[in-house]
Amino acid sequence: LALRRAAAQQTLSQDDLLRFDPLGQVTLLHVTDVHAQLRPLYFREPSVNLGVGAVAGDPPHITGRDFLARYDIPADSPECYALTSVDFTALARTYGRVGGLDRLATLVNAIRAERPDQTLFLDGGDTWQGSYTSLQTNGADMIRAFNALKTDAMTAHWEFTYGEARVRAAVEGELDFPFLCGNVIDATWEEPVFESTQMFERGGVAVAVIGQAFPYTPIANPRHLIPEWSFGIRPEMVQEHVDNARANGAEVVVLLSHNGFDVDRKLASLVNGIDVILTGHTHDALPREVTVGKTLLIASGSHGKFLSRLDLEVKDGRVTDYRYRLIPVFSDVITPDPEMAKVITEVRAPYEAECTRVLGQTDDLLYRRGNFNGSFDDLICQALLAERDAEIALSPGFRWGATLLPGQDITVDDVYSMTSITYPNAYRQPMTGAMLKTVLEDVADNLFNTDPFYQQGGDMVRVGGMGYAIDIHKPMGERISDLTLLATGDPIDPAREYIVAGWASVNEGTEGPPIYDIVSQYIERQGTVSVPENTAITIKA
Amino acid sequence: MATIRPRVKAPKKAAAGEIIEIKTLINHDMESGQRKDKDGNPIPRQIIHKFTAEFNGTEFFSVDLAPAISANPYLSFNAKVDESGEFTFRWFDDDGSVYEDTKSIEVT
Amino acid sequence: AVVAGLTVIPGLANADEAAVTEAIKGMVGDVPDESGVALDLPEIAENGNTVPLSFTVDAPMGEDLYVKDVMVMADGNPSPDVAVFHFTPMSGVAAGSTRMRLAGTQNVVAVARLSDGTALMGSKQVKVTIGGCGG
Ligand SMILES: [Mn+2]
Ligand SMILES: [Mn+2]
Known part of the structure; x- marks a missing residue:
């Protein structure tokens, strides 16, 4: 194994990752959805990512071998490992971990050195949430790291779950760079809360960066944390920001967006004058740009696993050529940047002992991404059923969280990577069978509505103790059928009440122990966890 | 209910012929008449049912509000101003109360 | 995803399209x-108790011809009436904003x-959802 790994890595080097034939005057660098991952990790891309309506079968709604075929990527190659779930465990052992902000810093610094005064480094948000240390420091660890990366601008989503006061304090007092959210207005007078646009000059070109926060933050996350702020896609407002930027001399207009891929694809068709949308939220990693009219859409993955580089040639005030590369951050072949390594060590120091405490081991691959289930979510559902003595467990379809390989230790870091939120209480309450169906239908419509503007960009709610069938092409209210209580094999009775345990309720005042404690306790009790293949969900053609 | 106090945001200055935006708010429960109290008795409707805007004594805009309007009703609208003068805004409550606010504008 | 103390029942509210049609014909x-x-309405309401609404009528606002009234209705509430805006040429533009209650998707x-x-019209569906998922 060690030999195979060494051989594989010989074919990869930091220079290879940085190889790029520079073009034009401006280099855009983009990361998004880092989810507070300071250190290298494994991250398995989804094996199921279905699209509906006009985008069915189009990127990013292709996975696995179809993805390899579509992008002409050889099986077993580093790109196969980075971009798909094909042979994931074996390739993870070959190519090693991905991401780590000290590795990312090395790449960013190298490109900046190559393109001085031509480079913009932009962060698409979901940066401050997703780890033990970010939860303990209310995102201060990530703010320090992204200041150290000399980030030029960011937009946001999960950042808002620290609440209005924390976000204001960070934006006004801690961030060294603009926090751009042009689609956020105050709920009272309907006036802008944040800056929408920052103008930059790079390589003699005026570049406007417009920020677009996640439009459904107060719906997907608790509104009571941000009661005074209103979000929304607001295409007319985006058009206004673009027009203002052009009127102020912008030659290149970049939308730094946390809309999600399908929402951005539709937005690109509605708004004139955007050259580039750096898209985020749905965690898609695409090795090539997608074009809508004259607009380029760039999808840079998540968890610090990729760095996007887009070079632009600008003539007579417009983009005339471009060159793009999605750079996988293969941790083992990149020399960590010593300054960033020091920052990471320092921000983790007070928590290092607790973070690295081993809770147990896993027999199986533990991952989250997938439209319907993920094995770590199945583990969370197991924990909820056992520790909360429930008949049915519900776990949110979040898209963040690191992957663990079979045989790996499970540490406190790993549990928080899957559960660290500011509203962690695990409730236990009766719910009727009819209500359970309503819940599944509601979430399914957020995922599979044929109009992307009605999608919130999460995956399907995960279910423990209950099975169901889904037809994603049916309208709301008709997608879900065959609800079954797995313990007995009986159909779910719409009129009966079931004891349901779940977490991440958006309602204020939800009671129960925090989910990370429940999952940690369960793993410690089990010692070694195993997660059988989930066969409880039937996807109807 | 707290003391009812209207609030208005309007520009203090404008150019002749400019179309300005006016935003208004009033704190009010807008009790819809659809709700019941904890003993199951219907809570009677009490809403702001009408809003009017005058400029120098001439009404130029009004709204009839139904119980579907949210608590603390918010209204924004426009006015084309050709001369300096005073706006008068009035909110009419089901209980007969009328709340009033005024704003001056200088047109140059 | 999912919610303790569920207060909103999503799905299409009791659509009373007939009442809306009647009101339009009456007007x-x-x-x-x-x-x-x-x-201008959100695709998905952040809060069914206060859904922002804005409209602009594409019509002249001169003394000879102008927009007199704009009636706003919602077909899934207990009563379809929301508000009626009355304009004059001095309004400059027939536009307005308010915030309303929506009992469900409608x-x-x-x-x-x-x-x-002359009559003009616009409409849009607003979804009211349980919420609670995200990437
Ligand atoms: Mn997000
Ligand atoms: Mn994310």
């Missing part, structure tokens, strides 16, 4: 084609009547 005689009224309709009797 302008017949249901006009959908054009001329741009309605259609919001705005009908404009011009001083010469």
